Amino acid sequence: MALLELASISKHFGAIQAVNDVSLSLEAGEVTGLMGDNGAGKSTLVKMIAGNFRPSHGAMRLEGTELVMHRPVDARRHGIEIVHQDLALCDNLTAAANVFLGRELRVGVGPFRILDYASMYKRAGQIFAELKSETRPRDLVKQMSGGQRQAVAIARTMLSKAKIVLMDEPTAAISVRQVAEVLNLIRHLRDQGLAVVLISHRMPDVFSVADRVIVMRRGRKVADKKIADSSPEEVTGLITGAIERA
Amino acid sequence: MTTTLDQTIEQKQHTWLTSITSNQTFWVVIAVILACIFLSFATESFATSKNLYNITRNVTFVAIIALGMTLVIITGGIDLSVGSVLCLCSMVLAVTMNAGYSLEIGILASLGTAIIVGLFNGILIAYLGFPPFVVTLGMLSLARSLAMVASNNTVVFQFGPDHDLLLALGGGAWLFGIANPVLYMIALALLTGFVLRWTRFGRHVFAIGGNEHAATLTGVPVRPIKVAVYVISALSAGIAGIIQTGWLGAVTTNIGAGMELQVIAAAVIGGANLAGGVGTAFGALVGAALIEVIRNSLGLLGINAFWQGTFIGGAIILAVLFDRIRNLRQSQ
Numbered sequence: 001m002a003l004l005e006l007a008s009i010s011k012h013f014g015a016i017q018a019v020n021d022v023s024l025s026l027e028a029g030e031v032t033g034l035m036g037d038n039g040a041g042k043s044t045l046v047k048m049i050a051g052n053f054r055p056s057h058g059a060m061r062l063e064g065t066e067l068v069m070h071r072p073v074d075a076r077r078h079g080i081e082i083v084h085q086d087l088a089l090c091d092n093l094t095a096a097a098n099v100f101l102g103r104e105l106r107v108g109v110g111p112f113r114i115l116d117y118a119s120m121y122k123r124a125g126q127i128f129a130e131l132k133s134e135t136r137p138r139d140l141v142k143q144m145s146g147g148q149r150q151a152v153a154i155a156r157t158m159l160s161k162a163k164i165v166l167m168d169e170p171t172a173a174i175s176v177r178q179v180a181e182v183l184n185l186i187r188h189l190r191d192q193g194l195a196v197v198l199i200s201h202r203m204p205d206v207f208s209v210a211d212r213v214i215v216m217r218r219g220r221k222v223a224d225k226k227i228a229d230s231s232p233e234e235v236t237g238l239i240t241g242a243i244e245r246a
Numbered sequence: 247m248t249t250t251l252d253q254t255i256e257q258k259q260h261t262w263l264t265s266i267t268s269n270q271t272f273w274v275v276i277a278v279i280l281a282c283i284f285l286s287f288a289t290e291s292f293a294t295s296k297n298l299y300n301i302t303r304n305v306t307f308v309a310i311i312a313l314g315m316t317l318v319i320i321t322g323g324i325d326l327s328v329g330s331v332l333c334l335c336s337m338v339l340a341v342t343m344n345a346g347y348s349l350e351i352g353i354l355a356s357l358g359t360a361i362i363v364g365l366f367n368g369i370l371i372a373y374l375g376f377p378p379f380v381v382t383l384g385m386l387s388l389a390r391s392l393a394m395v396a397s398n399n400t401v402v403f404q405f406g407p408d409h410d411l412l413l414a415l416g417g418g419a420w421l422f423g424i425a426n427p428v429l430y431m432i433a434l435a436l437l438t439g440f441v442l443r444w445t446r447f448g449r450h451v452f453a454i455g456g457n458e459h460a461a462t463l464t465g466v467p468v469r470p471i472k473v474a475v476y477v478i479s480a481l482s483a484g485i486a487g488i489i490q491t492g493w494l495g496a497v498t499t500n501i502g503a504g505m506e507l508q509v510i511a512a513a514v515i516g517g518a519n520l521a522g523g524v525g526t527a528f529g530a531l532v533g534a535a536l537i538e539v540i541r542n543s544l545g546l547l548g549i550n551a552f553w554q555g556t557f558i559g560g561a562i563i564l565a566v567l568f569d570r571i572r573n574l575r576q577s578q
Contacts, residue, residue, distance in 0.1 A: 090456030092523035102465035114444040
């Protein structure tokens, strides 16, 4: 059974058909590359999965049960986490504080509860170790490299028992070495049995880390196939429209 | 020796020494201490108990409001209305007590006024998206005008049946000869410091100043917290107003005029960053102390009072200069 199933999902904003009759399924322990030109409907699709938008038509099923979400917190509660393109980090806080932002651990009784620094540092450290990332929980995010910042944003998704992680252009604005770091982070997520959706414009990233590639064009899904059965040339053709469908 | 991943993650980047010396507040403390030592030798009147009593008491009013202001500044906002709010709250207290009500009712009315002002500022800023500068600039004018209306622009110096109690509250020295206002200031500073470091609310205040968008996305209740900091700021002005009324024994409609700039200066000298995300309660106190020591010392050294602004302005720029130099070095 698929972890998440989208059945004939559509989304329109007024007269604009952003996503048109898209069906797809995500499997646990699989990385799916989601590709397409600007305006192809990738972001809208992901935002529906993340609970930002409600589909105009169609249904979503998580582990077989119907999924209705009104707010992003609903998605988080169902184990769907999103890593935003701008990472949503506070530069003035430590890595651990960012990981726990909005979900701080506290100790004490009743209304007299104080932040539990020790536990937060410890847990954040464990997550960074799991991700094999050299990120120190006590360091300010301000002083971190692009790869470390990604690790902090991804660590957030591992606080709760996430099942699906949606990543919006994680490798768009970082150096070559850091890209390798981030791709490794994605592999670690996959190895822990999560379903990862990687939105990207970068062909080499998708072909090195994804198991499957979905191509969108003008709101429609035009391809959904194993990476092994495809090629960068074919995907490029699908994105631009040189190849109609595959 | 190779370091493992776990060792790297456990490593602390700063020792306590480097983290103290890279702190703007630390250098301002050094400046205050050096100034005090110098003045003790250079003048005969500085290190007298009477002068120190005066300095510590004078510091308090600016310092108490600077605590509230620091919270606002950490969220990336600004509150220009505090001087006028101090005046309005003092006047509400004075008029209520003058009409024959007890001290308790006077204080309740005064703090109630502060809360209403804070809610007004906060809701306009957080929910309607007004720029803090504009809203609080409007309130600066509004609150002082209301104080004039409330008192018909007269001086109030009769506080009804609890007159003596009010004067003791602000002018007394109930513990070890330390002026009462100083005790209130220390208590409020400890409270503010605790809230900033140890509570979820404090953490969220910093998060909003660091990246408001990120705070919203991660589920921080950004709007209620922004309203809360403006209420706290107005309350700090109200508390300072009550204490100052007790100390002065009279309220005029021009008390607290221009005080907002001193308060902001104190917060900034103490390390709060107007861009948001940085600031401490201790820094607010130290900043207020430095300003007062400069003012006091110029008088004692017999320097023309016209020079005061030059020295205080210089201190503001110098304090922030340290911060700039450090940032420049980091970015290179």
